[in-house]
Each structure stands twice: as structure tokens, then as C-alpha cells.
Amino acid sequence: MDCQQSLSSDASPNDPDTDFDLDGDTLREECGVFGIFGHPEAAAITALGLHALQHRGQEAAGIVTFDGHRFHSERRLGLVGDAFSRREVIERLPGSAAVGHTRYSTTGGTILRNVQPLFAELHAGGFAVAHNGNLTNGLTLRRELVGRGALMQSTSDTEAILHLVAQSRRGRFIERYIEALRAIEGAYALVSLTNKKLVGARDPRGIRPLVLGELDGCPILASETCALDIIGAKYVRDIEPGEVIVFHRKDDVIQTEIHKPFPPMPPRPCIFEYIYFSRPDSIVAGRSVYEVRKAFGAQLARESHVDVDVVVPVPDSGVPAALGYSRFSGVPYELGIIRNHYVGRTFIQPAQSVRELGVRMKHSANRAAIAGKRIILIDDSLVRGTTSRKIVRMMRDAGATEVHFRLASPPIIHPDYYGIDLPDRNGLLAATHSLEEMREMIGADSLAFLSIDGMYRAMGEPGRDPAHPKYADHCFTGAYPTSLTDHTDVEPQPHQLSLLAEAS
The missing domain is CATH 3.60.20.10 (Aminohydrolase, N-terminal nucleophile (Ntn) domain)
Known part of the structure; x- marks a missing residue:
């Protein structure tokens, strides 16, 4: 299309004081x-x-x-x-x-x-x-x-x-x-x-x-x-x-x-339409996006639950999955993060002290819901990890005693060439770090992703058939559904294959 621009990032993903826009680490929409x-x-x-x-x-x-x-x-x-x-x-x-x-x-x-x-x-x-x-x-x-x-x-x-x-x-x-x-x-x-x-x-x-x-x-x-x-x-x-x-x-x-x-x-329809891109009230290929995202959350609870007091969504994309996680696990759902929908995408930040406050312009901790509690944060996906680190830090500052992070999709280890805004491999956290390295970088007490087979099971399939996958899941598997004439070097790397095994 004319519809994706790679994440602009001159900053290192390990630098906590660069890029204070929480939208800077998310998948961008297509067109x-x-x-x-x-x-x-x-x-x-x-x-x-x-x-x-x-x-x-x-x-x-x-x-x-x-x-x-x-x-x-x-x-x-x-x-x-x-x-x-x-x-x-x-x-x-x-x-x-x-x-x-x-x-x-x-x-x-x-x-x-x-x-x-x-x-x-x-x-x-x-x-x-x-x-x-x-x-x-x-x-x-x-x-x-x-x-x-x-x-x-x-x-x-x-x-x-x-x-x-x-x-x-x-x-x-x-x-x-x-x-x-x-x-x-x-x-x-x-x-x-x-x-x-x-x-x-x-x-x-x-x-x-x-x-x-x-x-x-x-x-x-x-x-x-x-x-x-x-x-x-x-x-x-x-x-x-x-x-x-x-x-x-x-x-x-x-x-x-x-x-x-x-x-x-x-x-091979794009699985990200269900994970992130489509609006929750849309029906894609006969499936309610909202219900599928809740099913992702429920499957995530089956695979990686720990003993906590509340389930907290990262708004807005993590909300349906968090509802599914809460319903399946029986752990109460709380709006531990409040999003300000009236803040634009750009903001003049003349000094570092003001830039530091920028993270709180769009997302604020709901201290009453999380102080003194063990929480699980649910988000749809992880790209560079900068957003996740800032949110974990925000939760701890608000008094959470434990912060566990769960992603309602598998680790993204391959770039996309079909209209999804993803950086190259070097900009994808899961492509360059192990699960434990990511957990340490984010600062969470534990970190887990939805498995690839679990994603398929949430879609009503018995699992992923490697010979005939039903969705365009190349960002997780490297199995691109079309020719890539303009692109080279798309083979999965050994580190990425081991991470896939960890997530499954």
C-alpha cells in the first residue's frame, strides 16, 4: 500500500530515558x-x-x-x-x-x-x-x-x-x-x-x-x-x-x-487483524474480533498463570484479552491504568524534566486499584519493549508489590513486508533477547507470551499445521505467505528458533 512506516527509533531499546510516548512501542495501524x-x-x-x-x-x-x-x-x-x-x-x-x-x-x-x-x-x-x-x-x-x-x-x-x-x-x-x-x-x-x-x-x-x-x-x-x-x-x-x-x-x-x-x-489472512489491527466491534472472516481477543486472553491464562490479586489491561489494545484472562482464571479485573484519550500524538517537550512527564500524559496509574497488590499486566504484543518497561515502572511506583507481564500473542521475531509497521530484526526485542533477558529489561517479576499453538487453539484450530498454516503468522514463524522479491535475508536465526521453542 502506501501504508506502514517503520518505527522511528534512534534510541537504544535499553535506554530508559528516550522516547516517553507510550504509543512509540506499539504496532502501528495499516490503512x-x-x-x-x-x-x-x-x-x-x-x-x-x-x-x-x-x-x-x-x-x-x-x-x-x-x-x-x-x-x-x-x-x-x-x-x-x-x-x-x-x-x-x-x-x-x-x-x-x-x-x-x-x-x-x-x-x-x-x-x-x-x-x-x-x-x-x-x-x-x-x-x-x-x-x-x-x-x-x-x-x-x-x-x-x-x-x-x-x-x-x-x-x-x-x-x-x-x-x-x-x-x-x-x-x-x-x-x-x-x-x-x-x-x-x-x-x-x-x-x-x-x-x-x-x-x-x-x-x-x-x-x-x-x-x-x-x-x-x-x-x-x-x-x-x-x-x-x-x-x-x-x-x-x-x-x-x-x-x-x-x-x-x-x-x-x-x-x-x-x-x-x-x-x-x-x-492466509493476517493474524494481526485479530490481535491488534481491526476494531474490536468488527467481524473478520465471520469471527468477532472482540471474542477472539478474549479467547487469546483465556488461552494465555491456561498456559502461564501465576498467583496474583488483580488482572490489569494495558489500554486500550489489551482490554479484551485481559477480560478473557480474568474470566478464565477467576482473578478480578481492574482498570489499573487509565488512558487519557484527549492527548494528541505530538507534544512539545522543551526540557528533559517535561519529557519525563510525557509518559503520564496518556497513561496514568490507578493507585487505588493496584497499591499493595500483586498484578498481571496484559497487552496485545511486544515490539521494542520500551513501553512495557515504562508501564512496569509506573505500576511499581503506584505501589504494586509484584508485576507480572503477559502478552496475548507470540514473540515477534521477524519483520513484516505486508503493511504492518515493524522495524527490522535489530529493532525487535524478541529477535535479539532471550525470554529472561527481556524480563530483566522490562523489570517484571515474570514474563510470558501466548504460544503459537495456543494462538491457533484460541482461533478454534487444534494447533498450527506447519505444512499448511491457516493464517499469515510470519512475524512469529518466518513462514511468509508470498514471494519477497524486494527483500532478502528472511531466514529464521538460531536464537529466534530457540525463543519460539521457549514460547511454545
Whole structure:
């Protein structure tokens, strides 16, 4: 996509006095896509849909519409509400068809020319595309396209799709579009708009999600079902892996075409949609994200419980897993950490003493719930460990007598190339430290991760089948589901394999 940016970290993960933003050590969201065809309020509905998908990216947002004669585009840096809350902005987006995008950069910097949907005038007319995912051959394609004379206007891998469609010699647009899809590798959920069609496409492994909805007889494509809920739309179904779906008008009736241009292959949806990315109220592949996260917590309690007084979630991502842990273990659940939702992502910190206080701007200890108690902290995942260390220290400062840390996912020991914001191996704590080293660094009395088989059992499987894994779990196992043309050196290291054994 154009949707992930590696964690910026000049700081050493062992330096406790760098980076006091607790959001700096979390997984970052990917991107959200939305499209609607045939509705007179297309722009306003798209803006609402992007509001619901804001958690998937907070760097920028954009909407492109078509009014039957010409295309209109509004692309802004910042949050959806900042960009599209004013009536005059929506009024500049007339038309009954629209595509929208909310972005967290994966490739390309945070600059306006990378904000999606990207748009180009092709021989047959305008073409806008919004992309969630990441192309693992994007750099290779870019070099080839530039070598053939393409003039790139952005640094986003998504732009390659525009050029591939433009350079195709096929006759019909959908044939050129499919030819472009056959040239790309990696993960993608695409929503595209022409002067006649709304097109959705999902990668052959189904790594990135895409759902179909309906509002007042008009088709909608969106990254998650929560975007349908906010506008009162009906969920119809998931777009299948490898499916291309096309909506167009014929005799004033919206028609649907379905193409399946790829040979069937076992789907490998991204497990992180359940662990972290999707909103808890979304349904992904027929499963409630909220219920799955509670099941992760319950399985974690089965595997690594110790005698404590309270279970405390790290808000907000650890809340469902902590509820599941508490329910299974019988240990009371307490909000031992209170999150301030009204603090932005940036804060001027002119002096080190003020930087030190920055950790408490977003998260504060609820002393009454934890003082004098043995606690288990539950979080969704661990990346660099800086956040976890600060939270453990906060709990001890608030009077906790023991602090045990549990992660509702396995240790992350491999980078991601499909749109998840993860640093390279050297920035992943679990890739460079043993379990005991991590525990000491974090300062917890004990540390444990959900096992890989336990993760699968929480998903209703007997365990992970190494020959045929059902999910894209490469961050834990190194088993990447697609070719990695632009990337090398992805084999698991001996230390990582031993850590996997420890966690299982």
C-alpha cells in the first residue's frame, strides 16, 4: 500500500530515558479503504466510513468522487475529522460514486503527494485507487516502469498499479486491471474508481481484509465491518481472496461482475487483524474480533498463570484479552491504568524534566486499584519493549508489590513486508533477547507470551499445521505467505528458533 512506516527509533531499546510516548512501542495501524457506488451522498458517506476506519491510519486521508462528468479530489494530511468535517469540503466532492482512504505510511513518506486515493487520467478516462497492504515487489516494479519511461509522481508503491494499468495493451479496462494485478506481489485490498465502475480486489492469499456492504441498494466496499455499521449499511459478505468485483450501471440498474483471475490457493489472512489491527466491534472472516481477543486472553491464562490479586489491561489494545484472562482464571479485573484519550500524538517537550512527564500524559496509574497488590499486566504484543518497561515502572511506583507481564500473542521475531509497521530484526526485542533477558529489561517479576499453538487453539484450530498454516503468522514463524522479491535475508536465526521453542 502506501501504508506502514517503520518505527522511528534512534534510541537504544535499553535506554530508559528516550522516547516517553507510550504509543512509540506499539504496532502501528495499516490503512483503511472505502468505496461506494450509486449513492447521491457518496462523499459524506465515505467520510463517515473513514471515520470508523481512523484506527487504521492517522497520518492522512483522502476522497475522490465522480459526478458523471469529472472527478473531484480532496486529500489532506491529518485526521479524517480535521479534513472532512466541514460542509464546504464535502460540497467540493459532488457525485454518486466515491473512494476514500485513511493512511499510515508503509512506503513513501508523509507528504501530500503520497496521500491516497491516487488518481491519474488514462487513455480511457480517470482512474483512482486506494490501497491497504504492501507490495513486496514494489521497488522492482518501480525500477522497471521508470526504465520504460514512466514518470512517477509519488514515492508510494501503489503508484505502480496506475502505471501498470496505463501501459497494458489489453482492450477492456477490467482486462488491463487484472493484468496489472497479475504483475504485483504481496498483500493488497484495493478499491478503485473509474468514470463507469467501482472495482474491488483482494490479494490471492486474502492477507488484507475487504468486505462488501449495501446501503439503499448501493454497493459499498470497506476494510472492516465497523465502517458499515457507522452508516447503517448491511453487511453482505467478505470479498474472497483473489476476487475482483466490479460494479457498473446498465439501463440505470447497478450490475455486478465477478472475476477470479488467479488459480485457487489456501487463504492466509493476517493474524494481526485479530490481535491488534481491526476494531474490536468488527467481524473478520465471520469471527468477532472482540471474542477472539478474549479467547487469546483465556488461552494465555491456561498456559502461564501465576498467583496474583488483580488482572490489569494495558489500554486500550489489551482490554479484551485481559477480560478473557480474568474470566478464565477467576482473578478480578481492574482498570489499573487509565488512558487519557484527549492527548494528541505530538507534544512539545522543551526540557528533559517535561519529557519525563510525557509518559503520564496518556497513561496514568490507578493507585487505588493496584497499591499493595500483586498484578498481571496484559497487552496485545511486544515490539521494542520500551513501553512495557515504562508501564512496569509506573505500576511499581503506584505501589504494586509484584508485576507480572503477559502478552496475548507470540514473540515477534521477524519483520513484516505486508503493511504492518515493524522495524527490522535489530529493532525487535524478541529477535535479539532471550525470554529472561527481556524480563530483566522490562523489570517484571515474570514474563510470558501466548504460544503459537495456543494462538491457533484460541482461533478454534487444534494447533498450527506447519505444512499448511491457516493464517499469515510470519512475524512469529518466518513462514511468509508470498514471494519477497524486494527483500532478502528472511531466514529464521538460531536464537529466534530457540525463543519460539521457549514460547511454545
